[in-house]
Amino acid sequence: MVIAFLKRLFGGGAADAAGAPPAAAAPASAGPKLRTYKGADLGIHREMISQAAIRTCEILQRAGYKAYVVGGGVRDSLLGLTPKDFDVATDATPEQVQASFRRARIIGRRFKIVHVMFGRETIETSTFRALQNDAETDEHGRVLRDNVFGTQQEDALRRDFTVNALYYDPIADQVQDWLGGVADLKDRTLRMIGDPATRYREDPVRMLRTVRFAAKLDFHVDPATLAPIAELAELLENVPSARLFDEMLKLLESGHALACVRRLRAEGLHHGVLPLLDVIVEQPHGERFIEVALANTDSRVRAGKSVSPGFLFATLLWQLVSDRWQARQAAGEHSIPALMEAMDSVLDEQASKLAIQRRYIADMRDIWGLQPRLEKGGRGAARAMEHLRFRAGYDFMLLRVEAGELPEELGRWWTDFVDGDSATRETLLDARPGEARAPGTKRRRRRRSGARKGGESGGDAGGDDGGSPGDGGDIGDAGAGREPDDDPRWREVPGQGGGSPRDRDPPA
Numbered sequence: 487m488v489i490a491f492l493k494r495l496f497g498g499g500a501a502d503a504a505g506a507p508p509a510a511a512a513p514a515s516a517g518p519k520l521r522t523y524k525g526a527d528l529g530i531h532r533e534m535i536s537q538a539a540i541r542t543c544e545i546l547q548r549a550g551y552k553a554y555v556v557g558g559g560v561r562d563s564l565l566g567l568t569p570k571d572f573d574v575a576t577d578a579t580p581e582q583v584q585a586s587f588r589r590a591r592i593i594g595r596r597f598k599i600v601h602v603m604f605g606r607e608t609i610e611t612s613t614f615r616a617l618q619n620d621a622e623t624d625e626h627g628r629v630l631r632d633n634v635f636g637t638q639q640e641d642a643l644r645r646d647f648t649v650n651a652l653y654y655d656p657i658a659d660q661v662q663d664w665l666g667g668v669a670d671l672k673d674r675t676l677r678m679i680g681d682p683a684t685r686y687r688e689d690p691v692r693m694l695r696t697v698r699f700a701a702k703l704d705f706h707v708d709p710a711t712l713a714p715i716a717e718l719a720e721l722l723e724n725v726p727s728a729r730l731f732d733e734m735l736k737l738l739e740s741g742h743a744l745a746c747v748r749r750l751r752a753e754g755l756h757h758g759v760l761p762l763l764d765v766i767v768e769q770p771h772g773e774r775f776i777e778v779a780l781a782n783t784d785s786r787v788r789a790g791k792s793v794s795p796g797f798l799f800a801t802l803l804w805q806l807v808s809d810r811w812q813a814r815q816a817a818g819e820h821s822i823p824a825l826m827e828a829m830d831s832v833l834d835e836q837a838s839k840l841a842i843q844r845r846y847i848a849d850m851r852d853i854w855g856l857q858p859r860l861e862k863g864g865r866g867a868a869r870a871m872e873h874l875r876f877r878a879g880y881d882f883m884l885l886r887v888e889a890g891e892l893p894e895e896l897g898r899w900w901t902d903f904v905d906g907d908s909a910t911r912e913t914l915l916d917a918r919p920g921e922a923r924a925p926g927t928k929r930r931r932r933r934r935s936g937a938r939k940g941g942e943s944g945g946d947a948g949g950d951d952g953g954s955p956g957d958g959g960d961i962g963d964a965g966a967g968r969e970p971d972d973d974p975r976w977r978e979v980p981g982q983g984g985g986s987p988r989d990r991d992p993p994a
């Protein structure tokens with residue numbers, strides 16, 4: 487699959503690059519020439535850099551070390567974008583870095599970096615590293631160890647793209663460029679450092695990074711950087727699935743997920759990078775929903791809000807679940823068991839390909855599992871609101887409304903219900919079509935076992951906190967329409983958030 491992607495994406499004409507013996511990256515001794523720029527001349531200044539990153543550089547420089555902001559923080563600032571985070575590179579060893587700060591932790595055993603903490607901000611600080619020509623690799627050239635310290639120049643050479651190898655000294659207000667990154671930035675060109683085929687062999691994830699940065703930055707990809715990908719795409723199969731999952735998440739959480747996917751589509755890239763991406767770009771019916779969901783994710787990311795991976799993956803796989811759910815119902819199955827089976831089959835299928843973590847799988851089940859209740863609204867509403875993951879399920883339902891999958895009226899009803907006080911909720915329950923009580927009938931009061939569950943929206947949920955006298959606060963089920971509340975699979979498991987018993991199984 488992976489193979490097909492890059493082949494399709496980047497087409498033919500790559501044989502020469504892939505077939506040629508890998509040429510080594512320019513040796514450091516040949517020396518790329520250092521160019522320096524005043525920050526202000528390039529439109530970057532201290533105020534764009536996080537205080538924590540500036541402090542990290544200041545403290546290290548005062549201790550006699552070199553220290554620069556590097557990578558995405560510099561690149562994005564130069565482009566006028568808001569960087570996701572700021573990394574620092576230094577000639578101090580991890581131990582020396584740690585000794586320079588009150589709150590610093592060495593992370594990793596082989597590839598040690600230091601997390602320097604200021605308040606809630608963490609600055610990843612790494613020691614200059616060299617690309618070794620004799621590094622230990624697997625049989626395809628993938629570098630297995632990469633932990634040899636080097637000079638700043640060598641550190642620049644081992645980075646992926648020229649625009650990612652710019653060093654900014656926030657104290658001297660100076661940009662240092664060893665590899666022409668500033669010129670590439672101006673031309674909006676993504677260019678791999680060294681021989682692209684070799685660099686992809688060393689670390690196939692760089693192919694995904696090429697796609698992600700090209701889409702995120704809206705850059706043109708240098709032809710030599712593009713060419714080897716079609717041939718080398720299959721090397722992605724050797725990359726541990728957890729790392730692929732991380733890279734996928736970076737793509738989806740880049741704030742430009744929709745642009746990435748559109749770009750993949752525009753280039754005819756309908757298959758292959760990763761199984762999940764196939765699902766996203768190839769959905770026959772779900773295009774609108776995916777677009778709405780990705781646009782929503784992008785605007786959350788850009789507004790600095792968090793994105794829950796469980797929610798994200800629930801949206802990406804929803805169309806598959808929904809299609810199978812409907813097919814099962816059409817074949818005569820009851821709604822809830824049909825949904826559970828549809829969820830299981832999609833998750834089983836994906837789990838074998840994508841290392842989605844268990845806790846995310848549990849979130850996804852809860853979010854999907856809440857949908858039938860949310861579609862119904864009405865009397866089960868209060869109890870649905872007590873669900874640990876109600877808020878996520880509700881947000882998910884609103885996306886379905888926005889995508890035209892559910893009537894707008896339903897979204898409005900829920901929003902009024904969620905925002906309303908108990909009197910408003912009573913009125914809404916009576917107003918919901920098909921939910922009005924026959925005059926004189928009493929709602930059955932249901933005893934709840936155990937304490938109410940907490941949860942984001944649980945505080946004022948339901949009527950326990952005072953309904954009208956005689957009516958009881960709790961809004962129980964009245965006769966018909968008992969599913970899904972009476973289905974044992976719906977009962978919340980404390981700390982687990984409910985769902986089917988299979989929630990507790992590992993995702994294969």
Ligand code: ATP
Pocket residue numbers: 556557558559570571573644645646647650651689691692736
């Ligand atoms: P962003 O954080 O916005 O996604 P970034 O460029 O900061 O982009 P990171 O993954 O945070 O990307 O990596 C920080 C820097 O480390 C990069 O800019 C690059 O210089 C270097 N780097 C990261 N991954 C690789 C890689 N696979 N090969 C070579 N260099 C890399």
Ligand code: MG
Pocket residue numbers: 557558559570571572573
């Ligand atoms: Mg970064």
